[in-house]
Amino acid sequence: MDERSVPVGARRCATLALVGLPNSGKSTLLNALVGEKLAATSQVAQTTRGRILGVVERGPVQFLFLDTPGFHQPKHSLNERMVRHIETALQEADLLLWVVDADGYLGAGERAFAKRLKQLGRPVYLLLNKLDLLSKGRLLEKVALYKDLMDFHEIVPVSAKFATNLEPLWTLLERDAPAGAWHAEEGVFTDQTERSMASEFIREKVLRKTREEVPHGVAVEIARWIEDGDVHDGQNEVPEGGVFIAAEIIVERSGHRKILLGSQGATIKDIRVSAQRELKKLLQRPVKLELFVKVEEGWRDRPDKLDRLRL
Ligand SMILES: Nc1nc2c(ncn2[C@@H]2O[C@H](COP(=O)(O)OP(=O)(O)OP(=O)(O)O)[C@@H](O)[C@H]2O)c(=O)[nH]1
Ligand SMILES: [Mg+2]
Known part of the structure; x- marks a missing residue:
């Protein structure tokens, strides 16, 4: 459907924060969802330092994805600012997409982050990323471990790198997008210069x-x-x-x-x-x-x- 044919009254708009620990694949997922390279990605933790907006229009829905730095204990002023960007995005978003490295170890960082997410009382999607590196058995183990941490609105395994399983994710996000006017100008896909x-x-x-x-x-x-x-x-x-x-x-x-x-x-x-x-x-x-x-x-x-x- 051409989004321009959507009557203004039927429109929906969702702000979604891509959040989680460093290196879990948030920026790779942002790029995969938008279909354009907007954010830098690397094997080094703390690649993303600011908040990066990526806009996608699908039918009646405009999605505003906010990529954020990885959650960590700040040691420099730079890192304090990075963590502040995470907080702002958490406050702004209708839906929180917690991107985890499902191939990694569920440690103290994940537990602390789950605690912060629970305080917000907002729907949280658990996105088990790096699916390509996992066997089915290990994936099921991971689902069980994360479910113990908190209640998730949805749990979706994905591979950001190979853009796997994104369609089922889109279907859920479309279902959950609140009614409302589009926030970004039509056709604009980022706020980055x-x-x-x-x-x-x-x-x-x-x-x-x-x-x-x-x-x-x-x-x-x-x-x-x-x-x-x-x-x-x-x-x-x-x-x-x-x-x-x-x-x-x-x-x-x-x-x-x-x-x-x-x-x-x-x-x-x-x-x-x-x-x-x-x-x-x-x-x-x-x-x-x-x-x-x-x-x-x-x-x-x-x-x-x-x-x-x-x-
Ligand atoms: N195998 C595999 N690697 C992935 C996947 N998604 C991301 N990666 C890799 O994981 C590393 C980190 O990816 P980023 O997207 O930079 O991670 P991030 O969460 O944005 O990291 P920070 O900005 O540091 O918080 C990169 O080397 C990616 O190529 C995936 O689905 N599968
Ligand atoms: Mg990043």
Whole structure:
């Protein structure tokens, strides 16, 4: 059905928060549900730092999905802000989608999170993600373990990575969407700007190519963004019909800078090439990307810096 043919009075609108522990697959699921890559994803915990909106229109229903950072104990100002984003989304949402790594261990973090969800008194869907990694027997075991924690409105096993079992999920969500006017403008699918997505996708490449403590101390700031046709000093090579982007990768220590650069600059080159490819896809025009690595000790605890980075 063409959503534009839906009479305004028959419309429904649901705000859904994708919440859970770090690395459970919330952002991968957001991307799968929206059918577009909106959020950075990686094997590193705490990839998502803010709240990311993804909008899907299906028949009479507009779904507003809020991807959130993973629930954790904050140790820096950055993390306090991340946890605040989770709280805001929990308050805003009609339905809470708790995404868990069903292949992982149900530990203290999950128990603490269940406690927080119960206090909200809102319908909670349990989405048992990473179904592709589980046998049927283990899946049933996991269902039983989670059911002991709290009452779920629905329990749906999914694989965000392979977009498996999403249709049954959509059917349930359509059933539960409350009546009401659509909140987002028709046809708009996110509130992220090209710039913020570009910096997130560059950071994603850094996370995917570095290990241990490096990823948590990395931020990306767009320093220059010159479109073909913009007036500029001619010092940067702007591709025809495209855009020149210079980005700063901020790290916490000079040792991390060394790791990022790699031997003879091999790692940063690799990051640049894969980020440039990704940005070309995102922006649908030629992209010339330049990266600089800068050390800023303690940036994660500097409010001015966090504000600048819109965190
Ligand atoms: N095998 C498998 N891997 C998955 C699935 N969903 C997500 N992953 C992987 O799990 C890792 C974490 O995925 P993300 O989507 O970044 O997880 P997240 O919950 O958003 O993580 P944070 O933003 O850190 O809280 C990535 O390496 C994904 O590729 C899945 O269904 N199956
Ligand atoms: Mg995420």
